[in-house]
Amino acid sequence: MAKVCWPYFDPEYENMSTRINPPRVSVDNISCRDYTLIKVDSVNKPGILLEVVQILTDLDLIITKAHISSDGGWFMDVFHVTDQQGHKITDNKTIDYIEKALGPNGHTKKNGVKTWPGKIVGVHSIGDHTTIELIGRDRPGLLSEISAVLANLHFNVVAAEVWTHNRRIACVAYINDNTTNRAVDDPNRLSVMEEQLKNILCVCEDDKEVGCTSFSMGFTHIDRRLHQMFFADRDYEGGGVITEVDYPPSFKPKITVERCEEKGYSVISVRCKDRAKLMFDIVCTLTDMQYVVFHATVSSDAPYASQEYYIRHADGCTLNTEAEEDRVIKCLEAAIERRVSEGLSLELCAKDRVGLLSEVTRILRENGLSVIRAGVTTVGEQAVNVFYVRDASGKPVDMKTIEVLRKEIGHRIKLNVKKVPVSAKATEAKTSFFFGNLLERFFLA
Numbered sequence: 001m002a003k004v005c006w007p008y009f010d011p012e013y014e015n016m017s018t019r020i021n022p023p024r025v026s027v028d029n030i031s032c033r034d035y036t037l038i039k040v041d042s043v044n045k046p047g048i049l050l051e052v053v054q055i056l057t058d059l060d061l062i063i064t065k066a067h068i069s070s071d072g073g074w075f076m077d078v079f080h081v082t083d084q085q086g087h088k089i090t091d092n093k094t095i096d097y098i099e100k101a102l103g104p105n106g107h108t109k110k111n112g113v114k115t116w117p118g119k120i121v122g123v124h125s126i127g128d129h130t131t132i133e134l135i136g137r138d139r140p141g142l143l144s145e146i147s148a149v150l151a152n153l154h155f156n157v158v159a160a161e162v163w164t165h166n167r168r169i170a171c172v173a174y175i176n177d178n179t180t181n182r183a184v185d186d187p188n189r190l191s192v193m194e195e196q197l198k199n200i201l202c203v204c205e206d207d208k209e210v211g212c213t214s215f216s217m218g219f220t221h222i223d224r225r226l227h228q229m230f231f232a233d234r235d236y237e238g239g240g241v242i243t244e245v246d247y248p249p250s251f252k253p254k255i256t257v258e259r260c261e262e263k264g265y266s267v268i269s270v271r272c273k274d275r276a277k278l279m280f281d282i283v284c285t286l287t288d289m290q291y292v293v294f295h296a297t298v299s300s301d302a303p304y305a306s307q308e309y310y311i312r313h314a315d316g317c318t319l320n321t322e323a324e325e326d327r328v329i330k331c332l333e334a335a336i337e338r339r340v341s342e343g344l345s346l347e348l349c350a351k352d353r354v355g356l357l358s359e360v361t362r363i364l365r366e367n368g369l370s371v372i373r374a375g376v377t378t379v380g381e382q383a384v385n386v387f388y389v390r391d392a393s394g395k396p397v398d399m400k401t402i403e404v405l406r407k408e409i410g411h412r413i414k415l416n417v418k419k420v421p422v423s424a425k426a427t428e429a430k431t432s433f434f435f436g437n438l439l440e441r442f443f444l445a
Contacts, residue, residue: 003280022104027095029088035064035080036089040102044075046314049296050280050287052077054221055101057280060084066279068296084276107313112355129158129174130184130195135229136201138169140370140392144303146359149196160357160376165338166238170229172186172222173376178354221227221427223277224284227335231288236334253336257325259318263308265294266319268328272336274408282307285335289328290314341373341388343399347416348409352383360385361411367405368392 010017023042031037040052049121056079065080068214083089084376089098134146143162148308150157150173160173177184184190230236253272260267270282279298286309295310312318319325357376364371373388391397402417409415 006040023102025099025102027089027098029090032080034088035082038077038079038081038098038102040075040079040182042075044073046071046292047287048075049077049293050224050283051101051282052079052165053283054224055098056081057223057277059098060276061328062086062276063279063298064300066296066298068293068298071294075344115415128181128183129176130190132171132173132175132197133225133229134169134171134173134197134201135233136169138164138167141365142169142200143171143371144358144365144375145200147358147361149193150175152356153193153196154354155184155193156181156354157357157376158378161222161226162371162374163230163338164372165230165334166232168233168238169236170226170233172225172229180409223280224288227281227338230334230338231285231331235338236330238334247370255329255332257319257328259309263310264318266325267313268309268311268332270305270307270309270332270336272305273340273366274300274303275340277339278305278336279307281335281339282309282332285331286311286328289331291328313376339373343372343388343390343419344402345418346387346405347412347418348385348387349416350383350413352378352381356383357385360409363405363408364389367401367407369397369401369410370394414427 025316026037026038026039038056042048049070053063060083061081062084063079063081067078069076081089085410089095092175104322112317136142147157153184155175156178158174158176162171164170176182238314253270255271256269258267258269259265263388267288272278283293291311291313293311295311296308299305299308319328346364350356362369368391369387369389371387371389377384389397391401406415
């Protein structure tokens with residue numbers, strides 16, 4: 001076992017070091033013909049890599065290459081990025097935002113956690129809203145039932161994100177009162193809502209994996225929170241379960257763990273299908289498992305991605321047992337699979353109103369469609385919902401069903417259907433905007 005001391009970071013010393021040596025950020029469009037280079041040099045501190053990757057991910061930037069080095073007291077990163085269409089980042093407002101967000105001032109911290117509007121979880125976190133978290137066994141029509149409960153209790157869903165994996169479902173939703181448009185703080189109303197949602201999640205009396213409903217009080221990045229919920233639910237232990245991800249053999253994630261005895265690192269190598277936000281999902285999982293990334297290289301050779309991380313546990317130890325190595329591999333596989341959605345994505349736009357989500361999900365259910373991932377946003381008076389769907393048996397959707405869906409929805413709701421191909425990362429990047437595009441509307445307008 002290799003053990004190296006990981007230094008204690010005193011918060012006051014960290015703040016002083018940052019003031020003395022503020023982060024240096026450069027956005028370079030000259031050095032590389034095809035990519036924008038984003039370089040970040042700063043004092044090293046726990047979690048800094050996740051902070052940087054999170055900011056780039058929230059802007060829906062595609063990270064095609066990255067070189068990370070944070071051994072010792074300094075953190076140095078170089079990211080090769082493009083926009084969703086594969087173009088360099090030339091918009092001055094976007095560049096200015098990147099430099100400010102990654103620079104010395106960054107964003108306001110709450111409870112020690114950096115926060116960005118549209119990407120956090122918690123009461124009042126994106127305005128005057130209450131946040132609910134749900135996790136339980138997935139089944140066809142469950143999202144429709146959840147939406148109906150909220151609509152019947154006169155709650156409006158302002159924003160939500162839903163993931164499914166290994167027959168489990170996790171949801172983070174922002175709600176408010178449909179008459180006052182204010183956060184819901186009546187304990188009786190919240191208690192009634194919680195009880196009804198629990199009844200839906202625990203519909204199977206013999207289900208040992210019971211559902212859970214909670215009202216979040218902390219501040220956490222919404223995608224990170226979904227990963228944390230699944231991790232706590234131990235979805236990575238769903239061995240033998242048929243998942244929503246039907247990988248061709250060549251795309252199935254290949255993850256290995258090796259030991260670098262000379263330097264005292266464990267080396268995690270990942271090769272899988274490339275897609276948007278892949279690096280974030282991996283770094284987020286390693287961070288929440290209390291591993292520190294000291295060095296990393298990321299590259300993309302479409303349609304594949306190769307990523308390598310040199311890590312130690314927060315206590316300074318490397319992975320020293322086969323059981324620990326196996327657990328890391330399973331957790332990373334689960335993290336990669338949670339966001340993958342092959343098949344069809346349905347983008348629905350309409351004027352926002354109470355019960356809209358309930359109506360849309362009811363129509364999907366009545367047409368035999370199962371939602372495997374969803375994002376719900378509200379921008380002004382416009383509601384934008386994205387659903388990744390399959391039929392109730394888990395197979396691809398028959399296009400005849402889509403035509404029936406169009407007729408039933410009518411002209412009140414604009415429907416855009418996109419096929420998510422097995423081999424293209426760009427298509428998923430365009431349709432997986434969720435809160436990323438909402439953030440851009442706030443800051444880059």
